[in-house]
Amino acid sequence: MATTQTSADVVIVGAGIVGSLMAEKIAQQGLSVLILESGPNIDRNHVVAKFRHGVDKGDYMAPYPYNDWAPEPRKFNDYFQNEGPVPYSASYIRGVGGTTWHWAGMAWRYVPNDFKLKTLYGVGRDWPFSYDDLEPFYYEAEVKMGVSGPEDNGSPRSKPFPMPELAPSWALSRVRDRLEGIGYKVIGNTAARNSQNYDGRPACVGNNNCMPVCPVDAQYHGGISAQSAKQAGVNIITEAIVYKIEHAKNSDKIEAIHYYTPNKDSFRVTGKTFVLAANAIETPKLMLMSKSDRFPNGIGNSNDMVGRHLCDHPRAKVSFEVDEPIWPGRGPMSEYSIQSERDGEWRSESAAFRIDFSNTNPVRGITDKLIKQGVYGEELEQQIRHKSAHSMGMKNIVEQLPDPNNRVMLGDRLDTLGIPNPKFYYSVSDYTRRGNARAREIFTTIAKRLGAKELSFSAEDKFSLANHITGTLGMGDDRATTVCNGEGRSHFHDNLFLAGTGVLPTVATVNSTLTAVAVGLRTAEFIIEDLV
Amino acid sequence: MSQYKEKAGISRRGFLTASAALSGLTLVPFASQAQAAATDAKAFNAFMALSQLITAKSDLNPALADTIYLSLAQQDEDFAARIKTLNAFVADHNLTSANLQARLDAEQPDVADLPRKLAKAWFQGIVGEGKAAKTISYSDNTLMYAAVADVLAPPSYALGAYGIWSSKPPQDV
Ligand SMILES: Cc1cc2nc3c(=O)[nH]c(=O)nc-3n(C[C@H](O)[C@H](O)[C@H](O)COP(=O)(O)OP(=O)(O)OC[C@H]3O[C@@H](n4cnc5c(N)ncnc54)[C@H](O)[C@@H]3O)c2cc1C
Numbered sequence: 001m002a003t004t005q006t007s008a009d010v011v012i013v014g015a016g017i018v019g020s021l022m023a024e025k026i027a028q029q030g031l032s033v034l035i036l037e038s039g040p041n042i043d044r045n046h047v048v049a050k051f052r053h054g055v056d057k058g059d060y061m062a063p064y065p066y067n068d069w070a071p072e073p074r075k076f077n078d079y080f081q082n083e084g085p086v087p088y089s090a091s092y093i094r095g096v097g098g099t100t101w102h103w104a105g106m107a108w109r110y111v112p113n114d115f116k117l118k119t120l121y122g123v124g125r126d127w128p129f130s131y132d133d134l135e136p137f138y139y140e141a142e143v144k145m146g147v148s149g150p151e152d153n154g155s156p157r158s159k160p161f162p163m164p165e166l167a168p169s170w171a172l173s174r175v176r177d178r179l180e181g182i183g184y185k186v187i188g189n190t191a192a193r194n195s196q197n198y199d200g201r202p203a204c205v206g207n208n209n210c211m212p213v214c215p216v217d218a219q220y221h222g223g224i225s226a227q228s229a230k231q232a233g234v235n236i237i238t239e240a241i242v243y244k245i246e247h248a249k250n251s252d253k254i255e256a257i258h259y260y261t262p263n264k265d266s267f268r269v270t271g272k273t274f275v276l277a278a279n280a281i282e283t284p285k286l287m288l289m290s291k292s293d294r295f296p297n298g299i300g301n302s303n304d305m306v307g308r309h310l311c312d313h314p315r316a317k318v319s320f321e322v323d324e325p326i327w328p329g330r331g332p333m334s335e336y337s338i339q340s341e342r343d344g345e346w347r348s349e350s351a352a353f354r355i356d357f358s359n360t361n362p363v364r365g366i367t368d369k370l371i372k373q374g375v376y377g378e379e380l381e382q383q384i385r386h387k388s389a390h391s392m393g394m395k396n397i398v399e400q401l402p403d404p405n406n407r408v409m410l411g412d413r414l415d416t417l418g419i420p421n422p423k424f425y426y427s428v429s430d431y432t433r434r435g436n437a438r439a440r441e442i443f444t445t446i447a448k449r450l451g452a453k454e455l456s457f458s459a460e461d462k463f464s465l466a467n468h469i470t471g472t473l474g475m476g477d478d479r480a481t482t483v484c485n486g487e488g489r490s491h492f493h494d495n496l497f498l499a500g501t502g503v504l505p506t507v508a509t510v511n512s513t514l515t516a517v518a519v520g521l522r523t524a525e526f527i528i529e530d531l532v
Numbered sequence: 533m534s535q536y537k538e539k540a541g542i543s544r545r546g547f548l549t550a551s552a553a554l555s556g557l558t559l560v561p562f563a564s565q566a567q568a569a570a571t572d573a574k575a576f577n578a579f580m581a582l583s584q585l586i587t588a589k590s591d592l593n594p595a596l597a598d599t600i601y602l603s604l605a606q607q608d609e610d611f612a613a614r615i616k617t618l619n620a621f622v623a624d625h626n627l628t629s630a631n632l633q634a635r636l637d638a639e640q641p642d643v644a645d646l647p648r649k650l651a652k653a654w655f656q657g658i659v660g661e662g663k664a665a666k667t668i669s670y671s672d673n674t675l676m677y678a679a680v681a682d683v684l685a686p687p688s689y690a691l692g693a694y695g696i697w698s699s700k701p702p703q704d705v
Pocket of ligand 1: 013014015016017018019036037038039060091092093094095096097098099100102103104105106107108211222240241242243277278279280282283286466467468469499500501502511512513514516
């Protein structure tokens, strides 16, 4: 095994959206920054071409390169091991830019009360800082990512969005008008999607392919963040699979990080400050793997909290036929939602949620079903048209409370480099199930209003998970139950910082990325303060 | 924008077909109707007759027809014989697209899989199952997207200029 040495002021693991945007900000202060990224570079046009040639167009991972030396969950590889009553599933991309290559671009802020769940409602945990503390960083993230949306969305703002709200689809306008009558306010989503030329990228042209890839970059993604980082002077080493964090011989300070190349040559990288931004599953894995005599539980894990408190959004779903042709599939895939259930007194008893309406082109799935039923000829064409025009799907982005038993662990299966796969214990509490039950009632009311036919609910004990992987590196003031403090600094290693969705101590009722970026940009300021 | 090159990616040849896809073409390998027909003219004609019944279209794209026929024949060595059997059965019993599948399931199960294969090829642009499945068309020529082409684009193709989705779509469906 060759051993070569590299060094930088700040060494970051993971060139995802959070690691890359932090790197850019730190490098702009004149510090040297090196990112170690496990995957290869990703080329958008190749991904688009592979999607068009692909057979399983519902598999959002299929168009992306797969490497068994940097594995990720795929249909074919059984990467996640599960031990709990509810199988945990998620998908992520290991490549420059990370998982936001395929996302829906939803870029929500939390609401202020999300930060003090314990104080206000006696459940979950409080954040180590308030909404107001994070507000300037939310704005900084929104400007970077090009976020647009309606001003009045439940999260107060000090400045307007950097661009106007996206033009609404016909479907949005119709559903909004009809639900107004029964007291539900429908709004367009806040999203990292251009409503005009912005930062060298064009406005959305309705490709309706936000997942698995926006073909024109009207939707922001981590590949763009990585490019900005490079322009700021950040050095990104690709195909560098980090497998060990090394501490100093006689202190708790982190001294180096070790990575493998795909051929298993090993390299050692030193630095002053280290940031782990390898996503909310791979980062805890890395910390748990880095055992030593001084730290037998792994790095940053002296209190056994790394990987615990795993939260996601175990959603309920419903689909039906609306009584008028709204024609979903024009505009972005995730376009509009209801905010009214995100906060309320009932939150001490039952989970809050946001309701999402689907605007995904439904033609493929509908045709599949009809052909399975043996419908042919003119009838087939007519039904494709009719069902596509009237199709509707809804989901609730439901809050799950942090439970220390729900966790990421090291599995016993190994990848080709000998690195363990992740293993999970995951369950869904009655608190969340009560939230889902309440959501089903609201789904029913809305469906009735929209003249629903062929109403179909997801099974009550089946959960559709949302890839909003949070809690596993949770921040907090209580050193006994959290992994890092409000700065993102490990409770046990002064020069080790954690970043990404894992540091969010609660999952709230929105997609996690904007908040993870805002928190990361805030953490970057503490890193800069340490070094400059 | 594409400074990034995927390493374990698409070969040059793959990229050329990919470019064709980018401009919205139907993906057809080099084959001619004559070549397809030369294999077994009666089978090819049976295939065309059944394709017309299943799609309710008389103006099916000939290049796509060749590709579908050749692909199905490649994947099933009895295809020519089976498609003729199916066609004869349909003609003898005056079957329509409405009763086709039910009658085959009950009376001619040996060829009851074929209508779905033809429908999948014409409407969804996919031939074959499982690992052998391949995409032969992904555009407005793919009939499920042709059916809605006045309102929707196949995902990944632009619908039109920014904001076009605000307009009122057809209501007579
Ligand atoms: C289908 C889908 C839709 C989504 N939609 C939304 C949405 O609409 N809104 C939203 O907010 N969120 C959405 N998400 C979630 C969003 O993608 C994640 O929250 C986001 O990517 C997290 O960013 P990150 O930088 O923490 O991690 P990632 O983007 O996962 O980046 C982590 C990086 O670390 C690298 N890495 C991992 N292990 C190692 C290692 N050992 N050594 C070196 N590098 C390593 C990875 O290769 C990767 O590049 C969606 C996710 C999916 C799958």
